[in-house]
Amino acid sequence: MNLLLEISPVxxxxxxxxxxxxxxxxxxxxxxxFAVGLARLARTRWLSIxxxxxxxxxxNTSSLVQIFYFFFVLxxxxxxxxxxxxxxxxxALNFGAYISEVVRSxxxxxxxxxxxxxxxxxxPTSLSYRRIIIPQAIPVMLPAFGNYALELLKATSLVSLITxxxxxxxxxxLVQYYGHPTLIYMSIFVIYLLLALPxxxxxxxxxxxxxxxxxxxxxTT
Amino acid sequence: xxxxxxxxxELLPALLRGTVVTLYATAAGMAVALVVGLLIAIARRGSNPxxxxxxxxxxxxxxxxxLLIQLYLLFYxxxxxxxxxSPLFTGIxxxxxxxxxxxxxxxxxxxxxxxxxxxxxxxALQFSRVKTWTRIVLPQAFRIVLPQIxxxxxxxxxxxxxxxTITVVELLGAALNFAGETFRYFEAFTLVGIIYFVIGFAxxxxxxxxxxxxxxGRA
Numbered sequence: 467m468n469l470l471l472e473i474s475p476v477x478x479x480x481x482x483x484x485x486x487x488x489x490x491x492x493x494x495x496x497x498x499x500f501a502v503g504l505a506r507l508a509r510t511r512w513l514s515i516x517x518x519x520x521x522x523x524x525x526n527t528s529s530l531v532q533i534f535y536f537f538f539v540l541x542x543x544x545x546x547x548x549x550x551x552x553x554x555x556x557x558a559l560n561f562g563a564y565i566s567e568v569v570r571s572x573x574x575x576x577x578x579x580x581x582x583x584x585x586x587x588x589x590p591t592s593l594s595y596r597r598i599i600i601p602q603a604i605p606v607m608l609p610a611f612g613n614y615a616l617e618l619l620k621a622t623s624l625v626s627l628i629t630x631x632x633x634x635x636x637x638x639x640l641v642q643y644y645g646h647p648t649l650i651y652m653s654i655f656v657i658y659l660l661l662a663l664p665x666x667x668x669x670x671x672x673x674x675x676x677x678x679x680x681x682x683x684x685x686t687t
Numbered sequence: 688x689x690x691x692x693x694x695x696x697e698l699l700p701a702l703l704r705g706t707v708v709t710l711y712a713t714a715a716g717m718a719v720a721l722v723v724g725l726l727i728a729i730a731r732r733g734s735n736p737x738x739x740x741x742x743x744x745x746x747x748x749x750x751x752x753x754l755l756i757q758l759y760l761l762f763y764x765x766x767x768x769x770x771x772x773s774p775l776f777t778g779i780x781x782x783x784x785x786x787x788x789x790x791x792x793x794x795x796x797x798x799x800x801x802x803x804x805x806x807x808x809x810x811a812l813q814f815s816r817v818k819t820w821t822r823i824v825l826p827q828a829f830r831i832v833l834p835q836i837x838x839x840x841x842x843x844x845x846x847x848x849x850x851x852t853i854t855v856v857e858l859l860g861a862a863l864n865f866a867g868e869t870f871r872y873f874e875a876f877t878l879v880g881i882i883y884f885v886i887g888f889a890x891x892x893x894x895x896x897x898x899x900x901x902x903x904g905r906a
Contacts, residue, residue: 526887527880528845531859535880538872616751623753627852634755647763655756662751 469649473640480636481657487553487622487632492615494558499565504595506570517566524563530624532556537628553625561618565611572606573599612669619662633657694874698865702875705861706882712779712857713844719783720843721836724790728798729820731791749788755849757781762853778850786843790836797832798824834901837894841887848883858882 502521506514524532533556540547547555576599584594626635637654641647731742749757758781762774772780801824809819851860858879866875 522888523884526841526845526891527883528848528859530848530851531876531879531883534859534863535876538866539876542873620751620753623755624849626755634753634759637756638759641763647759648767651756651759651764655752655760658752658756659748666747666751 469644469646470653473644473650473653476636476640477633477653477657480631480633480654481661483630483632484619484622484634484658485661487550487557487625487630488615488619491554491557491561491622492618494554495561495565495614495618496611498558498562499569502562502566503569503573506566507573520559521563521566524560525567529556529560529621530627532560533624533628549625549628549630553622553628553630557618557621557625560621561614564614568607568610568614569603572603572610575606576602609669609672612665612672616662616665616669619665620658623658690874690877691871694869694871695878698862698871698875698878701861701865702858702878702882705856705858706886708775708855708857709844709847709850710886712775712782712847712850712855713840715779716782716786716843716847717836717840719779720786720790720839723783723787725794725825727787727791728794731795732798746788746791749785754781754785754846755852757785758849758853774853774855775850778847778853778855782843782847782850785846786839789839793832793835793839794828797828797835800831801827830901834894834898837890837897841890841894844887844890845883 502517506517506521508514533553536547536552536556537549540552580598580602581594584598589598622632623634626632626638629635631639633654637650640650644650727742727746731739733739758778761777761781765771765777805823805827806819809823814823847857848859850857851863854860856864862875862879866872
């Protein structure tokens with residue numbers, strides 16, 4: 467019990483870094499995902515082929531290998547990044563690749579008539595996407611985003627292997643210093659669970675509400 | 688940065704041995720996940736609320752914590768209290784249990800997708816429960832869930848690289864060992880990346896083909 471009090475500041479700092487990693491790389495992954503997903507909808511080959519390659523490479527290789535690749539190989543070609551930046555970058559690129567597919571398929575799932583209507587109304591493409599297509603596609607994307615948020619939280623544990631002092635790395639260090647692997651690893655397990663439970667609840671709620679189609683809040687008559 | 692063919696020739700045999708270990712761990716892990724996942728899915732349909740609650744909590748807890756921590760618990764903590772297994776066996780167990788939580792949901796959805804009439808027909812024909820499950824429900828459910836299981840197989844194949852952290856010399860472990868001795872990180876990780884990509888890409892095309900076939904077949 468004394469040990470638990472002694473190590474709790476370290477664990478809390480680790481948990482803070484884990485949350486920070488999840489938020490930063492999650493936000494970047496959303497940006498990457500939307501940019502790539504939308505860009506792939508444009509029918510220009512010089513854009514869509516490189517992006518397709520990016521998506522296939524990041525989706526078909528192990529994320530741990532990607533993390534090691536960026537950590538060990540980038541410095542060799544002269545790019546030196548902090549470990550935290552490297553971790554965020556790889557997680558953002560990895561999850562961005564998955565999210566871009568969610569964005570793309572959600573937009574493609576919007577009824578063709580909506581698109582035709584914006585043309586009939588003479589809307590510029592950017593306006594039709596901003597006002598008509600994307601607002602309807604977002605509810606379709608939300609359940610998948612919720613799942614990826616949970617997966618991302620778990621994936622942040624991988625960057626412990628490139629010396630980022632997040633929750634898992636803090637724990638491994640504490641075990642080296644104090645021993646007591648049972649107590650320390652179990653507390654980390656519980657902390658991850660506590661961090662994940664709000665997301666689990668959110669995902670349940672999103673799944674229940676996902677009817678697919680956008681339902682306006684105002685009563686329709 | 689030069690990519691030396693000589694280093695590649697030295698490295699390749701070790702990486703190929705690692706690939707075999709990765710594929711073996713994936714296949715064995717999936718076997719564990721299928722068996723445990725199926726048992727969970729069937730047990731969840733039971734009427735005992737306490738059992739259902741326990742199973743649900745297990746699934747949630749396993750799903751929402753990182754595989755890495757689960758592997759550490761199995762590898763560093765479990766042997767203090769009970770049996771100690773080889774690193775590879777521990778890794779297979781960890782992969783299998785982690786993915787059983789996902790697979791159980793897949794099976795649950797697949798079993799729910801079997802039309803009610805099939806169950807009713809089994810009752811009308813006085814099939815035993817075992818026969819109903821093994822001859823009627825599961826074969827149909829299995830066909831429905833096959834593409835999704837394929838997706839989890841790919842995911843597990845990539846996740847198997849985590850076994851390197853518990854000293855299993857699989858694909859990534861082999862590369863880490865080699866690079867640690869020779870400092871040839873560039874060749875080692877590039878080759879690992881290529882091997883992962885080639886097998887992963889082939890898998891994913893196969894799964895996409897399965898997906899298309901099943902959707903067309905049922906439409």
